[in-house]
Amino acid sequence: xxxPMLFEPNRPGSKDVAWCPGCGxxxxxxxxxxxxxxxxxxPQEVVIISGIGQAAKMPHYIKVNGxxxxxxxxxPIATAVKASNPKLTVIAEGGDGDMYAEGxxxxxxxxxxxxxxxxxxxxxxxxxLTKGQASPTTMLGMKTPTQPWGVFEEPFNxxxxxxxxxxxxxxxxxxxxxxxSVGIIKKAIQHKGLAIVDIFHPCVSFNKVNTYEWYHxxxxxxxxxxxxxxxxxxxxxxxxxxxxxxxxxxxxxxTFEEQVMAYKKDKTPLWQRKPKFGEIKKILGAKKGF
Amino acid sequence: xxxxxxxxxxxLGGAAGQGIQTVEEIxxxxxxxxxxxxxxxxxxxxxxxxxxxxxxxxxxxxxxRAFVKRIDILIPxxxxxxxxxxxxxxxxxxxxxxxxxxxxxxxEKITFVEVPFNKMAKDVGSPLYxxxxxxxxxxxxxxxxxxxxxxxxxxxxxxxxxxxxxxxIEAAEKGYSLGVKxxxxxxxxxxxxxxxxxxxxxLLSGTEAIALGAIAGGMNILTFYPMSPSTGVAVFxxxxxxxxxxxxxxxxxEIAAINMALGAWFAGARGMVTTSGGGFALMTxxxxxxxxxENPIVIHLAQRPGPATGLPTRTLQSDxxxxxxxxxxxxxxxxxxxxxxxxxxxLTATAFNLADKYQVPVIILTDQxxxxxxxxxxxxxxxxxxxxxxIVETDENYKRYxxxxxxxxxxxxxxxxxxxxxxxxxxxxxxxDITEDEELSRLMQEKRAIKKLRTIRKNAMMPELIGSEEAxxxxxxxxxxxxxxxxxxxxxxxxxxxxxxxxxxxPLPSTVKEVLEDKVLIDIEQNVTAQFxxxxxxxxxxxxxxxxxxxxxxxxxxEEILDALKGVLE
Numbered sequence: 113x114x115x116p117m118l119f120e121p122n123r124p125g126s127k128d129v130a131w132c133p134g135c136g137x138x139x140x141x142x143x144x145x146x147x148x149x150x151x152x153x154x155p156q157e158v159v160i161i162s163g164i165g166q167a168a169k170m171p172h173y174i175k176v177n178g179x180x181x182x183x184x185x186x187x188p189i190a191t192a193v194k195a196s197n198p199k200l201t202v203i204a205e206g207g208d209g210d211m212y213a214e215g216x217x218x219x220x221x222x223x224x225x226x227x228x229x230x231x232x233x234x235x236x237x238x239x240x241l242t243k244g245q246a247s248p249t250t251m252l253g254m255k256t257p258t259q260p261w262g263v264f265e266e267p268f269n270x271x272x273x274x275x276x277x278x279x280x281x282x283x284x285x286x287x288x289x290x291x292x293s294v295g296i297i298k299k300a301i302q303h304k305g306l307a308i309v310d311i312f313h314p315c316v317s318f319n320k321v322n323t324y325e326w327y328h329x330x331x332x333x334x335x336x337x338x339x340x341x342x343x344x345x346x347x348x349x350x351x352x353x354x355x356x357x358x359x360x361x362x363x364x365x366x367t368f369e370e371q372v373m374a375y376k377k378d379k380t381p382l383w384q385r386k387p388k389f390g391e392i393k394k395i396l397g398a399k400k401g402f
Numbered sequence: 403x404x405x406x407x408x409x410x411x412x413x414l415g416g417a418a419g420q421g422i423q424t425v426e427e428i429x430x431x432x433x434x435x436x437x438x439x440x441x442x443x444x445x446x447x448x449x450x451x452x453x454x455x456x457x458x459x460x461x462x463x464x465x466x467r468a469f470v471k472r473i474d475i476l477i478p479x480x481x482x483x484x485x486x487x488x489x490x491x492x493x494x495x496x497x498x499x500x501x502x503x504x505x506x507x508x509x510e511k512i513t514f515v516e517v518p519f520n521k522m523a524k525d526v527g528s529p530l531y532x533x534x535x536x537x538x539x540x541x542x543x544x545x546x547x548x549x550x551x552x553x554x555x556x557x558x559x560x561x562x563x564x565x566x567x568x569x570x571i572e573a574a575e576k577g578y579s580l581g582v583k584x585x586x587x588x589x590x591x592x593x594x595x596x597x598x599x600x601x602x603x604x605l606l607s608g609t610e611a612i613a614l615g616a617i618a619g620g621m622n623i624l625t626f627y628p629m630s631p632s633t634g635v636a637v638f639x640x641x642x643x644x645x646x647x648x649x650x651x652x653x654x655x656e657i658a659a660i661n662m663a664l665g666a667w668f669a670g671a672r673g674m675v676t677t678s679g680g681g682f683a684l685m686t687x688x689x690x691x692x693x694x695x696e697n698p699i700v701i702h703l704a705q706r707p708g709p710a711t712g713l714p715t716r717t718l719q720s721d722x723x724x725x726x727x728x729x730x731x732x733x734x735x736x737x738x739x740x741x742x743x744x745x746x747x748x749l750t751a752t753a754f755n756l757a758d759k760y761q762v763p764v765i766i767l768t769d770q771x772x773x774x775x776x777x778x779x780x781x782x783x784x785x786x787x788x789x790x791x792x793i794v795e796t797d798e799n800y801k802r803y804x805x806x807x808x809x810x811x812x813x814x815x816x817x818x819x820x821x822x823x824x825x826x827x828x829x830x831x832x833x834x835d836i837t838e839d840e841e842l843s844r845l846m847q848e849k850r851a852i853k854k855l856r857t858i859r860k861n862a863m864m865p866e867l868i869g870s871e872e873a874x875x876x877x878x879x880x881x882x883x884x885x886x887x888x889x890x891x892x893x894x895x896x897x898x899x900x901x902x903x904x905x906x907x908x909p910l911p912s913t914v915k916e917v918l919e920d921k922v923l924i925d926i927e928q929n930v931t932a933q934f935x936x937x938x939x940x941x942x943x944x945x946x947x948x949x950x951x952x953x954x955x956x957x958x959x960x961e962e963i964l965d966a967l968k969g970v971l972e
Contacts (some may be wrong), residue, residue, distance in 0.1 A: 125823075125835025159816045161665070164827075169823060172835045179668055179825040180836070181661070182691050188658040192665030192673065193816070195649055200669070200817050223771035223937050341879035367777060372651070372703040373643040374622070381668030382622035382649070383793075383815065391645045392618055396781050402431055402555050 114152055116145035121175040129173055136313025139287040140234060141173055148176070149299045153201055161190040163206035163215060166241045167234035170205050174310060184214030191227040191368065197381040198369050201301060202258075209239050212268050213249040222306055223277040224386040230300045230307045233270065236315040237322050244318035254321055272312050272349035273359045275342060275371040280305030282345070282361040286312040286327045289357070296359060305367050312355075336360040404513050405591035406474050409462040409860045412540060415487060416479025419451045425477075426457045433461055434556055434605050436546040437596030437647060441466045441777040445956065448630070448714040461544060463595040467742065467777050467885040474541070475590070476512075477536055478503045484512075489578035489710050496590055498539065499883055507822050515523035515589055522576050531573035532633070538574035543592055551578065599780055607776035608768060608882075609634035611743045612676075614782075615750025617642075620789040621700070622671040623649040625659040627681060630714050631770040632704035635676040656681040660688040660699065667698045668825060670793055670815035674753050676702040679721045681710070686728040689763055693733025693823045693850065696803070696811065698757035698764075704751070705769040708957050716955030717770035720929040725765045725970020726908055726937065732847065734855040736760070737908040739767040741866075741884025743775070743903055747782055755790045760858050761813060769928070771957040772882035780825040796821025801832040805845055809853030845900070855909060862911040870901030875971065876921040878946065880904040880934050882960055883926055890963035907934070915942040924948045924970055929959065 148336060164183035165238070173179020179199075181189055190204035211219055211233045213286035221342045222231070239245040246256045246263035248268035255262050274282040281303040285293040293311065300307035312327050332354045338344060345361035369375055374382060412429070416423045421471040422444075430440045441460040446452035458473075460466045461505075470570040473490045476483070476497045484505055496513045497504055503827065504514060506712045517539065534555065541551050556572045584590045606614075613635045616624070626636040653659050656677055663673030678683065682703050692699045703725060707718040725737050736756055742744035746768065751763040770776045782827055796814035800821025804811040811832075814823050824834030829846055868888065875898055879887050884903050902917060918938070925935040925946040930953040950966040952958050 123831075123835055125831045125833055127836060130836075131903055138860065155822050156817055156820065159669075169828075169836070175822060177823045178834075179665075179695070179823075181664075181695075182687060185657065185661045185688065185691075188653070188661040189665035189668070192625070192662040192671075195623065196666045196669035196671035196673075197815075197817060199430055217654050217656055221658065225651075313822055340827040346544065372649045374647045374649045376644065376647075378647055380669075381669075384667070385620075385647070386791060386870040387620045387787075388646050389618065390785070391642070392782075392784060394645070395614065395864050396604050396606075399606055399610075400436065400602060402783070 114149045114154070116142075119145040119148050119175045121156055121173065126172050130169055132137070132317050134316040135166070135229045136236060136315070137167055137170070137234060137257065139290065140232075140311060141170065142312060143287060143290060143293045143297060144174060146294050147223045150294065150298055151301060152240070155289045158201045159193055159197065160203045160205050161186045161193060162204070163210035165207040165239075167205060167207040167209060184210055184216075184218065186210070186220040187215060187222045187231060188231045189221060191225065194227050194229050195369050195372065196383050198228070198375070199381060202231060203301070204229055205232045206234070207240070208233060208235045208237060208247045208249045212270060220277065223274060223279045225368045226280055226306045226365060228304055228306070230297070230309070232297070233308070233310050234313055235310050236313050236319055238319040240315045240318055248383075251321065268343070269349065270308070271360055273348060274308050274350050275346050278363055279308055279361065280363050280365060281307035281359070283359040284310040284312070284355070284357050286331055288324055288327055292333070292357070299359065304360070305365060330366055331355045331357050378393050403496055403510055403588045405593070405595045408464070410461060410474045410592060410594060411460045411470050411472050412461065412475045412477070413473045413487065413490075414477045414479070414536070415454060415456040415483035417452050417485060418447065418449055419454050420479045422455055422457055422479065422587065424461060424533045425537045428534070428551070428554060429459055429540050430605060430776070431632070432537075432541050433544060433546050434603070435550045435601055436544070437600050437779055438544060438546070438594060439463070439465050439597065439600055440605070441468070441774045441775070442830055443469055443771065443957070446715050446759070453711060454480075454482055456487065461594055463597070465777070466889070468889040468955045469886060471961045474911045475540070477540070481505060483671050484508045509597050515584065515763045517580065523573065524650070526573045526576065528570050531569060534573040535571045535577035539581040540578020542578035543590060544594065545582065545584060545585070548578055583782070596711070603778040605778050606743055606783050606881055607634075608743055608773040609636055612750050612766065612768065612773070613638040613748035615747040616702070616754070617646050617648065618747070618784065618787050619670045619751035620753035621648060621674050621754065622653070622730055623663065623666040624671040624676065625651050625653050625662040626676045627653060627659055629678045630677045631706055631773050632678045632681070632702060633704055634773055635704075657686040657688065658684040660701070663699050664688060664692060665698045667757070668793070669817070670818065672700070672702045674702060676704070677726060678704050678706050679708045682721065690729040690731055690733070691827045692763045693701045693729055693731060693735070694827050695827065696761040696850065698761050700753045700757050701763060701765045702767055703767055704773050705767060707953070713955040715770065717774070717957050718928050718953060719769055719957060720933070720953070721767065722907065722929070722933040722937070724940060725767060732851040733859055734760070734762050734851065736762060736764045736858060736908065737767060738764065739881030739905055739907055740772070741881060741903050741905055743779055744782070745886060746772070749905060752785055755788070758790060758792045758898050760810065760854060762854065762858070767881055769882050793818065795819040796823070801828055802834045803832045803846070805832060805849060806854070808857045810857060811847045835842065859909040859911060862909055862912055863906035865902050865904040865906070865914065865917070867900060870897065871900070873898050873900035874922060875899040875901065875924060876918070877901045877926060877967070878904070878938070879926040880907055883928065886925055886958045886960055887961045887963055890961070892959065893964055896966055896971070899967070904934070905932040910941050915944070918942060918944045922947050924950065925968070926950045926958070926963065928952050
């Protein structure tokens, strides 16, 4: 195991952390550093692709490769990074708005595509960076500046949705449980295929309902659950109060990178390859005839 | 007798699904292998069955690469084809086909040669053989090599069993002897010379040239969402993904497509997207990310008329402004537009090196006319092609956005070297971390939008000048109109008119201004507002004197350009 301190950034810009004091993102950062250390990774071999939002600022506060991209677009970018260089450990990271609203379509299709990446969703059930609007996971009835009479749209259930689509790895944790979260995210990264981890964490500034205390009170750990049983996993996924935590579902299946023609024979990362001029010549030769 | 010399334009017309593509394929390949220069282009409707689609095939003694309005031989497969093509018919047009497929009012205006296609096909055994008979006739008219035709049919239908092959050969034979007979009886006279060298040339479409050029340029990943007329590049690439060992992925939308391509480049691989105007519109958000993060990307945009769905299967050059000005904020880009199939190949390969070198989006603009055109040409020379990746091995102090005099920061990638790479779509410091610092914000804007643009402009390609520098008149065009204008100018045969063709549209080298000075400028474009003329005005303050514009979704023909130029010159 390496030291979590290996992932402490020393760049001038990484000192000015934009998160509010008490924000759950700090906890997730500490969890990540521990996970990377326990997995014996180096900063050079990890890439975090993030979207937009407070959660998406993670690449600036940790020492690994990072790409802070666009709202909702981290998953397609992460998919291609992994496909271009499968030697990298690739994580797509964002908040509930980023992954489930703006990036909802990519979330769905990434499950179908099954790239070997880990998707971490900081789920605080609110939009923090834009000051407190409802997110897809905000609970019914919650009043916000833009939903003054209370949210009436059914909250998005990412766990049930992912299991319904037969995702490869589906888990939920609460960052308030440090060691357990380290364990789950570690397993998610080690899992071959798309791993989705919905991480509950409070927004201390804008979500006065889903506090640390609330998550402790309204969640429980699944003890005797068999993650290889899809039906059971789905039953757990639609429980509402208390909300189950743990690994809901695992389905090992071929990944995107394993199935594309590019890696059928040659495992060299794409970025190190040269164009096959011989094959171009062959095709041009065929174009002389039929 | 109707006689055609040197250059014959054959048009096939029928409903979608009637097999015109099959006839076109047989004809062009067999005639090319028989030693004739061929050119083909199609027009089609946005529907799966029915309607009227046509294909023009030119067969010529010398290289022809442009669309002509004139129809010498027309083969209609259904009623309605002649009215659809009315303004392209003349009394010299020979119509070969069933009597029932020629409307009464045309009988006086054309030369009609009755060919009982259906009966002939039924005699062979099934109406399905109609296409092979039609192809046989056309090959027969040119006294093409029948052995090649037979070999082609064997190869094409071989998987369907010996019976299908022999029936097709029988059908071809019937057609072929009829074609020969029409010449011998002096109903139709054809005098086109063969050229042995043509047999060794390749027959390639604009679509294939773009795809092969991308592969030669080191493309590792092609991501796309299907959209006419850009999809062909993805189809071709997908069908050859195994031998090229590339990834071709059809994704959920254009947004995912371009973001994936960005991810590929971020990781050091080379990605491309192929799309059309509507798809590109969705990509503009990520285009801005490419601008800010200095993430290379290559985009192929095959234009079709808009706005919105427009005319999905037709042609126009109206997305120039879209690619010049799309995206929020200010950042440079390179816009290329090949004029010939050779150019499409080499320019697309080059696009990847340009994207890598300058770390900007490179957009290749083609259009429906261009991608659906094909002709024979000498095989490409691959010896000069080089993949220049411009990727550096990083050290511990690596800064992704190092401020440099030319605006280009050395590009590192994750996992190569001791450094770590932080790329960012927010304004950033040299390390890539978010900043709102006044001074840094200003320097980074200048780095991207001024310094980098200046560097690219300095190295931009000059347009091709055809004709004399001293000519009084100068025709200006860009992209796919190249060959049509060239042929029109050859037909015009005047010394006082030259032609300036742009394949590198932006940023323009500043020396272009000198070429434009003291000339009567004639701008030829396929859009309604003369977008390229506007760009010249903006860049150099010059105004064109005449505009020849077409925007009905159909390509310019050689005759149209010739007439329009005569109008300007008189």
